[in-house]
Amino acid sequence: MTPTRYDAPTMGITERKERQKAEMRDLILEAALRIIRDEGFAALTMRKIAEAIEYSPATIYLHFASRDDIALALVADGFAKLVAHMAPALHEEDLLARVEAIGRCYLDFAQREPETYRLIFMEDERFAAPIMLALKEADGNAGDTAFGFLLDTVQELIDRGIYRPLNAKAVAALLWSSLHGIAALKLSCSQYPFEGSILEPGALVMDILTRGLLA
Amino acid sequence: MTPTRYDAPTMGITERKERQKAEMRDLILEAALRIIRDEGFAALTMRKIAEAIEYSPATIYLHFASRDDIALALVADGFAKLVAHMAPALHEEDLLARVEAIGRCYLDFAQREPETYRLIFMEDERFAAPIMLALKEADGNAGDTAFGFLLDTVQELIDRGIYRPLNAKAVAALLWSSLHGIAALKLSCSQYPFEGSILEPGALVMDILTRGLLA
DNA sequence: GTCTATAAATCGATAGAC
């Protein structure tokens, strides 16, 4: 309760502690993502994370309440990464080029961050569902989420008579699922007959679909 | 070693034993599939299977060497089910109608046997990969597997000038991945914006793709 | 903050009685 001359330095200590806490959080999440990539989601255990970051398992519980809590954080961070990865497509003025860019950015994310993509769209939806729902409900103009952005673009293409007069939501879902099919098969089916980058089959499917969608 | 008068009845006993063994095998696999459907593949344990069939865990090991062995059998049986489910499409004479029927049968299987579809195309490929590989290598005329049948049909459509002159394998893969995208999102993403049967978005995507593929 | 130690639960698989 007695006033001290060290008020200012104390503020600096608080900030340093917060910074260190955030660093530890990132350290844990990065290690978790590495384990998922190498051994799959089922192999993600607190002990393995602890070993990877060279701390005891108990320490992790100072930053995350449970294993599920870590998975939830990975999904939330992953979603932010996906939205950030779509940024280049946002600035594309030409509508047809924008749809093409959306597809390319989406598949590029899937193959650059396969663990994250798996976690969001292919794994136990127990973690992804609440986060997708929260993002959707927070999205007033329906354009901040990745799907909302695609939907708006498709709607405009239809309104301008460039696409045939189909249901915009159905068309957006169709584009999404076609891209997801490529990403998902590449990530979990060794018999998928494309060897290299999925951008190649991605461009093909976008081309064929566009031909079928044009008025 | 001494001959007996009961040779014939003994044969009947052997057959009954084989029949009972096969019944027990089916009982175990059906219970396993039910558990996977209700709780996911990770929740499949020997103890849960034992409880479901009302036998002790030890009994299961008389029919299967391990948990992995059960998963492998489920995938093998599941593949046979898928191929059998595609039969109606096989008899379709018109090539375009056949492609459409292949897509419809494929998605119908995915939504009628979601656990099996998951296990084959969406889960740990450790079990599916060896079986898909064995089927592929045993397939001399490349038409017995589901994908081989689709590939042959696409090749014929291109040869006859109905489809544009594209690479048949790429087109077959494109059709497959587009259908898989619908099935996979429906099975593991609660935000996929189609409520009812996936045959509806399936028909739409096949229609758009066909328009884009026609010469 | 970070650790050691451990509780409590659950798993696959097996040995041996009957």
Next chain:
DNA sequence: GTCTATCGATTTATAGAC
């Protein structure tokens, strides 16, 4: 053929020392 009993390993999560 089926069971009981159990081994041994692995897990999450926590309590308490420092």
